[in-house]
Amino acid sequence: LAFVSDASGSLELLIAKIDATGNVQPAVQRTSAKETVGELEYAPNGDLVFQMDHGGDERYDLWLLARGAAAPTPLAATDLAEEGAFFSPDGTKLAYMADTERPFQFDLVVRDMTTGKVTPITHEPVNVYGGAWSRDGKLVAGTVTPDDQKGELIVVDIAAGKTTRIAPSRKDGILWAKSFLPDGRLLATTVNDEGFSQLCVVDVKSGAIALAGTREWDVEEVAVTDAGEAIYARNVRGESEVVGIKTLDTRAAVGVIAKGGVVTAVAVDPAGTRAAFVRESSDRPSEILLV
Numbered sequence: 001l002a003f004v005s006d007a008s009g010s011l012e013l014l015i016a017k018i019d020a021t022g023n024v025q026p027a028v029q030r031t032s033a034k035e036t037v038g039e040l041e042y043a044p045n046g047d048l049v050f051q052m053d054h055g056g057d058e059r060y061d062l063w064l065l066a067r068g069a070a071a072p073t074p075l076a077a078t079d080l081a082e083e084g085a086f087f088s089p090d091g092t093k094l095a096y097m098a099d100t101e102r103p104f105q106f107d108l109v110v111r112d113m114t115t116g117k118v119t120p121i122t123h124e125p126v127n128v129y130g131g132a133w134s135r136d137g138k139l140v141a142g143t144v145t146p147d148d149q150k151g152e153l154i155v156v157d158i159a160a161g162k163t164t165r166i167a168p169s170r171k172d173g174i175l176w177a178k179s180f181l182p183d184g185r186l187l188a189t190t191v192n193d194e195g196f197s198q199l200c201v202v203d204v205k206s207g208a209i210a211l212a213g214t215r216e217w218d219v220e221e222v223a224v225t226d227a228g229e230a231i232y233a234r235n236v237r238g239e240s241e242v243v244g245i246k247t248l249d250t251r252a253a254v255g256v257i258a259k260g261g262v263v264t265a266v267a268v269d270p271a272g273t274r275a276a277f278v279r280e281s282s283d284r285p286s287e288i289l290l291v
Contacts, residue, residue: 001276002040002048003027003288010034013050013065013072022274022290030065031072039084043113044091049075051083059103062096076111076118084130088137095121095130095140108142110158121156122163128154134180139204141177141186150174153188155204166207175202175209179224187212187230187248189219199230201248212248217241221265225272233263233277242266242277257291 001018004011008029016027031037033052038060041049046067051060059081065072076082076096081104085096092113097106100120107122108130122128124144131142138158144165145151153166153175168175173191178199180186186202192215199213199222213219214234221233230248233240240263243254261281268275280286 001288001290002042002050003278004037004040008032008034011036011038013037013040015048018274018290024290031063041085041087043087044089047091048072049085049087049094051085081106086130086133088133089135090137093133093137095133097128097130108140108156110140121158121161122154126151130177132177132179132186134184135182139180141180141188141204143174143176145174148174153177153186153202155186164204164207166202166204166209169209175200178222179230181224181228181248182226183228187222187224189222199232199245199248210249213245214243214254221263221277223266223268223275225268226270227272229272231257231266231268231275233266235262238262240279242275258289 001016003014005014012029013031014027014029017025036053037050039051048065050063052063053060060083062076062082062085063072064075080098082096082098085094087094094111098109099105100107106127107120108128109118109120111118126146129143131140140156142154143151144154150172151174155164168190176189178187186204188200188202189197190200192198197218198211199219201210201212217234217236219232219234223231229246231244233242239260241259242257244257245254261279263277263279265278275291278288
């Protein structure tokens with residue numbers, strides 16, 4: 001289990017091993033750079049990619065902690081800001097945001113993890129945020145937005161160099177890509193007619209959008225299993241509920257996994273047997289819960 005902690009005074013990377021019975025061993029700090037570490041992303045082979053800035057400048061570089069390695073090494077040490085990395089399903093490619101044209105205006109690029117070649121796949125006049133890979137590794141989905149409030153979904157066919165644009169149902173809305181589902185559709189979040197952030201399922205071929213899950217309260221963090229089941233945190237009157245949903249439609253029953261505090265991150269293992277989330281509370285330090 002990889003996470004960040006500011007116990008040392010800076011946000012550093014720590015890793016705790018979990019055995020087959022669910023027992024958690026003491027965490028080991030794996031960075032000591034006194035910088036800000038964030039956006040942790042595991043590859044299928046157990047390598048870990050994360051971002052780290054320089055003296056609080058918020059211009060992140062990507063770093064790689066190879067499985068079994070004692071220390072991380074720079075993955076993309078360039079003059080660009082690189083952040084928000086996410087691996088293709090087979091781990092051979094890494095998509096991430098980079099300000100390739102001017103500082104802090106982000107596009108999506110793809111890095112070949114074998115050759116190190118980096119290829120820009122978007123060239124937009126405003127920010128592009130990732131994102132998700134399709135299950136076959138052929139498509140990358142992201143969000144184009146000038147203000148993080150309204151924007152469209154883009155789906156890039158890597159081999160063909162073709163970009164498909166899908167507008168949200170509401171003219172002033174936005175679509176945030178979360179995860180492709182086993183049937184090729186895309187799980188995203190959007191703003192519903194009540195003004196809440198809600199799950200939706202997008203048919204990337206037709207552009208059809210169907211709302212999913214609960215309509216009330218804002219969906220804030222989402223994780224998806226290999227089978228296409230979702231776990232998400234929703235903000236209910238200022239506190240979080242973590243819920244699970246097996247059938248992604250508007251009538252589906254959800255099971256409440258945990259309540260209370262503010263959940264700032266959710267993760268689930270591919271099989272859907274174990275989930276972890278970070279919870280902040282006013283009366284105790286931030287904690288990681290395993291269920």
